[in-house]
Amino acid sequence: MEEERKKESEFRIKIDRESDSYDEFVSQIKTLVSDENAKQLKEMLDGAHPADIVTLFRDLEREEELYLFRILPKEDQAYALVKMEEETLESFLEELSVDEISNTLYHIETDETTYLLSYLPSAKRELVLANLSKADSFEIRSQLGFRESSAGRLMSKDFATVSITDNVRKGIINVRKKAKEIEDIYQVYVTDEDGVLEGFIPLKDLFLTPINTKVAKITNFSVFAFHYDVDQEEVANTFKKYDLFSAAVTDDLGRIIGRITVDDVLEIVEEEASEDILLMAGVSEDERLSTPILQSVKRRIIWLNVNLLTAFVSSTVVAFFEDTISQIVVLATLMPIVAGLGGNAGTQSVTVVIRNIATGDLSFSNWWEAVRKEFTIGVLNGLVLGTVTGCMIFFVKGNLVLGLVVGTAMFVNMIIASLTGSLVPIVLKAMRVDPAIASSIFVTATTDVCGFFFFLGLATVFAKYLI
Amino acid sequence: MEEERKKESEFRIKIDRESDSYDEFVSQIKTLVSDENAKQLKEMLDGAHPADIVTLFRDLEREEELYLFRILPKEDQAYALVKMEEETLESFLEELSVDEISNTLYHIETDETTYLLSYLPSAKRELVLANLSKADSFEIRSQLGFRESSAGRLMSKDFATVSITDNVRKGIINVRKKAKEIEDIYQVYVTDEDGVLEGFIPLKDLFLTPINTKVAKITNFSVFAFHYDVDQEEVANTFKKYDLFSAAVTDDLGRIIGRITVDDVLEIVEEEASEDILLMAGVSEDERLSTPILQSVKRRIIWLNVNLLTAFVSSTVVAFFEDTISQIVVLATLMPIVAGLGGNAGTQSVTVVIRNIATGDLSFSNWWEAVRKEFTIGVLNGLVLGTVTGCMIFFVKGNLVLGLVVGTAMFVNMIIASLTGSLVPIVLKAMRVDPAIASSIFVTATTDVCGFFFFLGLATVFAKYLI
Numbered sequence: 001m002e003e004e005r006k007k008e009s010e011f012r013i014k015i016d017r018e019s020d021s022y023d024e025f026v027s028q029i030k031t032l033v034s035d036e037n038a039k040q041l042k043e044m045l046d047g048a049h050p051a052d053i054v055t056l057f058r059d060l061e062r063e064e065e066l067y068l069f070r071i072l073p074k075e076d077q078a079y080a081l082v083k084m085e086e087e088t089l090e091s092f093l094e095e096l097s098v099d100e101i102s103n104t105l106y107h108i109e110t111d112e113t114t115y116l117l118s119y120l121p122s123a124k125r126e127l128v129l130a131n132l133s134k135a136d137s138f139e140i141r142s143q144l145g146f147r148e149s150s151a152g153r154l155m156s157k158d159f160a161t162v163s164i165t166d167n168v169r170k171g172i173i174n175v176r177k178k179a180k181e182i183e184d185i186y187q188v189y190v191t192d193e194d195g196v197l198e199g200f201i202p203l204k205d206l207f208l209t210p211i212n213t214k215v216a217k218i219t220n221f222s223v224f225a226f227h228y229d230v231d232q233e234e235v236a237n238t239f240k241k242y243d244l245f246s247a248a249v250t251d252d253l254g255r256i257i258g259r260i261t262v263d264d265v266l267e268i269v270e271e272e273a274s275e276d277i278l279l280m281a282g283v284s285e286d287e288r289l290s291t292p293i294l295q296s297v298k299r300r301i302i303w304l305n306v307n308l309l310t311a312f313v314s315s316t317v318v319a320f321f322e323d324t325i326s327q328i329v330v331l332a333t334l335m336p337i338v339a340g341l342g343g344n345a346g347t348q349s350v351t352v353v354i355r356n357i358a359t360g361d362l363s364f365s366n367w368w369e370a371v372r373k374e375f376t377i378g379v380l381n382g383l384v385l386g387t388v389t390g391c392m393i394f395f396v397k398g399n400l401v402l403g404l405v406v407g408t409a410m411f412v413n414m415i416i417a418s419l420t421g422s423l424v425p426i427v428l429k430a431m432r433v434d435p436a437i438a439s440s441i442f443v444t445a446t447t448d449v450c451g452f453f454f455f456l457g458l459a460t461v462f463a464k465y466l467i
Numbered sequence: 468m469e470e471e472r473k474k475e476s477e478f479r480i481k482i483d484r485e486s487d488s489y490d491e492f493v494s495q496i497k498t499l500v501s502d503e504n505a506k507q508l509k510e511m512l513d514g515a516h517p518a519d520i521v522t523l524f525r526d527l528e529r530e531e532e533l534y535l536f537r538i539l540p541k542e543d544q545a546y547a548l549v550k551m552e553e554e555t556l557e558s559f560l561e562e563l564s565v566d567e568i569s570n571t572l573y574h575i576e577t578d579e580t581t582y583l584l585s586y587l588p589s590a591k592r593e594l595v596l597a598n599l600s601k602a603d604s605f606e607i608r609s610q611l612g613f614r615e616s617s618a619g620r621l622m623s624k625d626f627a628t629v630s631i632t633d634n635v636r637k638g639i640i641n642v643r644k645k646a647k648e649i650e651d652i653y654q655v656y657v658t659d660e661d662g663v664l665e666g667f668i669p670l671k672d673l674f675l676t677p678i679n680t681k682v683a684k685i686t687n688f689s690v691f692a693f694h695y696d697v698d699q700e701e702v703a704n705t706f707k708k709y710d711l712f713s714a715a716v717t718d719d720l721g722r723i724i725g726r727i728t729v730d731d732v733l734e735i736v737e738e739e740a741s742e743d744i745l746l747m748a749g750v751s752e753d754e755r756l757s758t759p760i761l762q763s764v765k766r767r768i769i770w771l772n773v774n775l776l777t778a779f780v781s782s783t784v785v786a787f788f789e790d791t792i793s794q795i796v797v798l799a800t801l802m803p804i805v806a807g808l809g810g811n812a813g814t815q816s817v818t819v820v821i822r823n824i825a826t827g828d829l830s831f832s833n834w835w836e837a838v839r840k841e842f843t844i845g846v847l848n849g850l851v852l853g854t855v856t857g858c859m860i861f862f863v864k865g866n867l868v869l870g871l872v873v874g875t876a877m878f879v880n881m882i883i884a885s886l887t888g889s890l891v892p893i894v895l896k897a898m899r900v901d902p903a904i905a906s907s908i909f910v911t912a913t914t915d916v917c918g919f920f921f922f923l924g925l926a927t928v929f930a931k932y933l934i
Contacts, residue, residue, distance in 0.1 A: 022832070047689070051708050083708075176675055184712060185671050186653050204652050207674040208643055222514070240737065241518050241550075243730055245651060262729050263710055266736060270707060273740030274822055277747070281818035282811065289823045289837055296840070297847045300815050304852055307811045311804040312859075318800040325792075325799045332792050332799040333785040336806065336915060337778040343810075344749065344774045344908055348767050351748035355741055356756045365489075370756055373763070380764045385771055392779075440907075441811055448803060 026059045033064045038071045045072070050079035057088070058290070066095055078104040082112050085290055090119050098124060102131035109182075110157040111264065114143045151235050152228035154268070155249040155258030158182040161189045162215050164198050169211040171201065184261070189248055190219045195255040197248050199223045225250045228257060232268050237360040239265045276358050279436035280351065282307070303438050310445030314339075317449055321456035328466045330397065331459050334406055337389065338455045342413035342447030345381055349374045349421025350439045357425060357435050364430070371422045378418025386411035401465035409455035413447060420446045493526045500531045505538045512539070517546035524555070525757070533562055542574040549579050552757055557586050565591060569598035576649075577624040578731065581610045618702050619695030621735070622716040622725030625649040628656045629682055631665050636678040638668065651728070656715055657686045662722040664715050666690045692717045695724065699735050704827040706732045743825050746903035747818065749774070770905050777912030781806075784916050788923035795933050797864065798926050801873055804856065805922045809880035809914030812848055816841045816888025817906045824892060824902050831897070838889045845885025853878035868932035876922035880914060887913045 032041045045053065045068075053072065057065045069077060069092075081104065084092060093101065093116070101120075105113050105128070117125050117140060129137040139157055146152030160178040162171035171188050178185060188206055190199045199219040209218050224247040226235055238244065239262055249258040275285040282303030287296055318325075318335070325331050353370055356362035362370050390407025394400055420443050425435035459466060499508045512520065512535070520539065524532045536544060536559075548571065551559060560568065560583070568587070572580050572595070584592050584607060596604040606624055613619030627645040629638035638655050645652060655673055657666045666686040676685050691714040693702055705711065706729055716725040742752040749770030754763055785792075785802070792798050820837055823829035829837050857874025861867055887910050892902035926933060 049689075049709055051710075172674075175671060179671050179675055184653075184669070186651075202651070203670050203674075204642060204646050207639075207670075208646055222516075240733060242516055243518075245728075245730060261712075262733060263712060266707060266729060266733055269733060269736050270740070270826070273737070273744070274826070277740070277744045277818055277822055280744070281814045283815050283819055287819055289819075289828045289833075289840070293840060293843050293847070296819075297844050297851075300812075300844065301848055301851060303815075304808060304812060304848060305855075307808055308804070308852065308856065311807045314803050314807070315800045318803065319797075322796045322800065326796040329789045329793040330786075332802070333782045333789065335799070336781050336785065336802070336919070337775070339803065340778045340781070340911070340915060341771060341774055344911070345767075345771060347748045347907060348750045348770075351744055352750055352754055352756075352763075355744055359737070359741070361756045366756075373756070373760060376760050377764050377767065380760070381768055381771060384764075384768055385775065388772075389775065440814060444807070444811070448807060452803070 026056070029056065029068070030060065030064060033060075033067050036067070041068065042071055050076045051083045053080050054083045057084075062091075062095070065092070070100075074104055075107040078107040078112070081116055082108060085288060086119070086286065087288075087291060089116075093119055093124075098127040098131060102128045105132065105136075110139055110143060111153070111155055111258075113140050114153060117144065118148075146228055149232045150228060151226040151230045151232065151249050151260060152258070154232055154235065154264055155228070155260050156264075157258050159189060159248075159256070159259040160185055161191050161195075161256060162201075164190050164192055164216050164219060166215050167211065168206060168209050168213045168215060168218070171206050171215060172211065175203070175206065186246060186261075189223070189256050189259070190215055191256060194253075197223060197225055197250055197254060197256040200248075223248060225254075225256070226260070227252075233272055233358075235260060236265050236268045236272065240269070241360070272358060275434070276354055276436040279434060279438065280354060280440050282438040282441050303441055306438065307441050307445070310441065310448070313445070314448040314452055317452045318456065321452075321460055324456060324460045324463055327463065328459065330402070331456060331466075334393065334402075335452060335455060338406065338409050338413055339448045339451035341385060341389075341410060342417045342451045343444040345378070345414050346417035346421040346443040346447045347440050349377070349418045350425060350443050353422045353425045354436050354439065357429060362426075367426045371419070371426070374418040374422035375415065378415040381418070382411035382414030385414060399466065401462050405458045405462055405466070406455065409451065409458055412454050413451040416450045417443070417447045493523070496523065496535070497527065497531060500527075500534050503534070508535065509538055517543045518550045520547050521550045524551075529558075529562070532559070537567075541571055545571040545574040545579070548583055549575060552755060553586070553753065554755075554758060556583075560586055560591075565594040565598060569595045572599065572603075577606055577610060578620070578622055578725075580607050581620065584611060585615075613695055616699045617695060618693040618697045618699065618716050618727060619725070621699055621702065621731055622695070622727050623731075624725050626656060626715075626723070626726040627652055628658050628662075628723060629668075631657050631659055631683050631686060633682050634678065635673060635676050635680045635682060635685070638673050638682060639678065642670070642673065653713060653728075656690070656723050656726070657682055658723060661720075664690060664692055664717055664721060664723040667715070690715060692721075692723070693727070694719075700739055700825075702727060703732050703735045703739065707736070708827070739825060742901070743821055743903040746901060746905065747821060747907050749905040749908050770908055773905065774908050774912070777908065777915070780912070781915040781919055784919045785923065788919075788927055791923060791927045791930055794930065795926065797869070798923060798933075801860070801869075802919060802922060805873065805876050805880055806915045806918035808852060808856075808877060809884045809918045810911040812845070812881050813884035813888040813910040813914045814907050816844070816885045817892060817910050820889045820892045821903050821906065824896060829893075834893045838886070838893070841885040841889035842882065845882040848885070849878035849881030852881060866933060868929050872925045872929055872933070873922065876918065876925055879921045880918040883917045884910070884914045 069080060072080060081089065117128065120128065129140065143152065158181060160175045162174050175185060175188060185203060187200045187202050189197060190201060192198055199221040200223045201218055201220065205218050224242065224244055226247060226249050228249050228251060244262060246259055246261045248256045249260060251257050278285050278287060282300065284299035287299065353362065356370060386407040389410050390403040393406045394403030424439055424442055428437065429435040536547060539547060548556065584595065587595065596607065610619065625648060627642045629641050642652060642655060652670060654667045654669050656664060657668060659665055666688040667690045668685055668687065672685050691705065691709065691711055693714060693716050695716050695718060711729060713726055713728045715723045716727060718724050745752050745754060749767065751766035754766065820829065823837060853874040856877050857870040860873045861870030891906055891909055895904065896902040
């Protein structure tokens with residue numbers, strides 16, 4: 001037994017891209033594939049986790065991937081598809097036949113099936129659905145009908161229920177029936193005669209209670225349920241807030257139609273956080289290391305072009321003060337300080353606000369709190385940094401008025417930075433646009449324009465003291 | 468029954484800060500607290516989730532919070548503490564007596580107890596530990612000994628095991644023993660006679676198998692286990708990669724000493740993502756809406772001061788070219804375009820790279836891939852944007868050389884932006900510093916300095932064609 005365990009963990013280490021022997025392992029696989037030595041490949045990959053097979057795919061050519069994929073057990077095929085990155089998945093599914101796809105689908109839960117089918121062109125999807133049993137294809141069709149990113153799309157239809165009027169014995173029978181198809185049963189949902197959700201029973205309670213006990217007696221009525229149309233971000237925030245392990249999904253009449261488990265939520269939390277961080281910088285929300293370069297460029301360059309436009313606006317503001325600059329060249333050297341610090345202070349504000357929106361701490365009930373806080377921070381930052389910078393300029397350049405001009409411009413720009421940084425995402429949210437979208441570009445544009453305007457404007461007004 | 472369910476869900480809505488009746492609800496609570504009407508308060512809050520009570524705390528004064536806290540059931544008290552924000556928790560625990568704290572601790576799992584105790588000053592912690600049973604205090608002391616953010620800190624010591632030489636009956640008996648203290652048992656861990664982890668049995672398999680079956684027969688040997696000293700980020704990435712629901716934690720000899728469930732991981736994923744996004748912008752990793760303003764200012768201003776220094780460096784670079792600028796003032800108006808776009812392109816690169824590091828897609832085995840990709844993107848972005856900008860300048864200003872100078876400077880700066888953006892986080896990671904730390908400030912500093920230098924440098928070389 002000890003031997004067996006060792007062997008397995010040793011194997012796991014093998015498909016680790018960090019390990020020294022990994023390159024050798026890959027070239028071995030490549031040779032076996034080109035020799036079409038299915039038998040030895042199967043031996044080598046026996047027991048490997050589908051997620052690791054997908055990692056291995058990164059270092060193979062498409063033809064090699066397909067060969068490997070086809071010799072995997074059907075169940076592993078399904079999980080390998082689920083674990084593929086979205087861009088690989090789409091082109092990979094194109095290569096597979098309708099039969100190959102439908103054969104794998106029996107081995108995964110309905111939410112995963114729905115996920116995979118959403119990556120097929122609709123004609124091929126219809127063919128795959130026609131290949132499934134009537135019951136399965138009906139279930140999947142109805143799930144595909146739910147709004148994307150809704151609780152309905154996220155849920156699995158594999159769950160066990162028992163009626164509140166039954167006894168524990170019936171509950172155990174129901175679990176036994178489901179146990180074969182469902183890998184992870186942790187609780188049984190309790191419904192009334194019409195299927196309306198009433199509560200749940202943790203699996204251990206069900207099994208440890210005498211079998212003649214009434215279900216109602218051991219039902220936990222504090223059950224969490226989501227309507228199928230609730231947004232996945234709200235689902236995730238509720239799971240986090242209440243430390244849920246699983247929750248039910250109900251239809252308009254309150255009848256249970258699915259369940260969501262915390263592992264589904266894990267992916268959403270990760271996704272939403274990645275989305276925020278990437279969108280803020282003006283990068284497409286799903287850019288990954290494996291995204292083809294031209295696609296990355298195409299998406300990023302859109303925002304850089306927007307940025308180019310905003311940069312021309314700042315440039316026009318500066319051009320407006322060309323006369324002043326030509327008289328007092330030192331202004332050109334100090335411009336970047338005022339604008340640059342404003343940009344970074346604005347980025348700080350926008351980041352904090354976006355993060356608070358994402359975690360649900362900030363909403364329309366308390367947006368004012370956040371803006372007021374950022375404003376106060378802007379004033380304080382502005383006082384400190386404006387004073388420090390003003391004094392430094394005074395000491396270095398020996399001109400008090402110049403110090404005052406820089407300091408004041410910086411003070412004003414810090415306040416503008418904090419207001420823009422906090423208001424932009426809140427306004428976007430109110431307009432039902434993702435608050436993170438390219439926000440750092442918009443915020444730095446504002447702080448550039450305002451920074452240049454106030455600094456050069458003040459300098460123009462007090463020009464005679466600066467020369 | 469229907470009535471009861473309705474009532475509960477109605478109540479849940481009540482502690483929703485978004486609801487219209489919330490303000491009224493809070494003022495009702497405040498009145499009852501000032502009247503010290505514990506009976507009616509208990510009725511109003513009966514069945515409320517501790518997480519909601521904590522939400523309510525945000526709108527109460529400390530004295531009111533304490534009054535409410537003290538009338539909660541002990542179990543809810545414990546969960547309320549666990550759900551508090553870290554900053555509130557520390558000062559809240561100061562107000563509670565040693566007895567109050569130790570009484571709540573019996574109701575939560577060891578990982579949560581350890582978490583709470585880490586917020587106590589060590590003298591008070593010792594008193595609380597002395598108040599607990601010997602077994603409990605030993606367990607918690609040993610867990611507090613694990614490194615912060617390690618698997619050992621994260622794990623719960625509440626789990627059920629069975630020896631591989633036993634039969635299913637023994638497994639069920641063990642679960643029954645544990646079932647009273649542990650809320651969520653989903654599997655039983657299988658060990659050899661020395662406690663060395665061998666595998667696990669899902670709870671449903673245990674209960675649905677005839678009780679005389681040998682444990683070995685239904686054991687699943689593909690069990691995931693972490694050494695106690697493994698970093699929590701690695702734990703989270705493994706959970707995500709393999710869609711785990713739970714995993715074991717083992718000591719140096721491979722004996723099981725705890726288990727981690729996916730709900731613990733959810734918090735880490737959220738935390739790590741927040742950390743990245745906030746650190747990148749130069750905001751403290753744990754700044755929240757509720758962080759006191761002065762604390763926020765103190766932490767943010769450190770990075771703004773760093774930014775001030777880098778801004779002075781850029782300013783010095785510009786000052787170096789004062790003569791050229793005084794002759795050709797238009798340069799001052801175009802400077803921000805070259806530097807600004809470089810800054811945003813660099814932010815795009817750094818964001819993508821940091822995100823890939825966090826998700827585990829990028830590591831030391833393939834850092835070169837990421838840098839090469841970003842470099843290529845930099846070249847392509849530079850070609851496109853350099854050409855566009857150069858042409859625009861040529862058409863607007865009617866000077867071909869000026870267009871070429873701006874376009875070339877932008878091309879070079881885009882490449883520098885992509886290299887800095889991708890290398891800075893990788894180098895920080897290699898130095899074992901968080902790759903996200905204030906990276907946007909460092910990257911924009913580099914693109915500012917290089918942008919100004921190349922643009923003004925080229926302009927100086929070709930000055931005679933620009934006047």
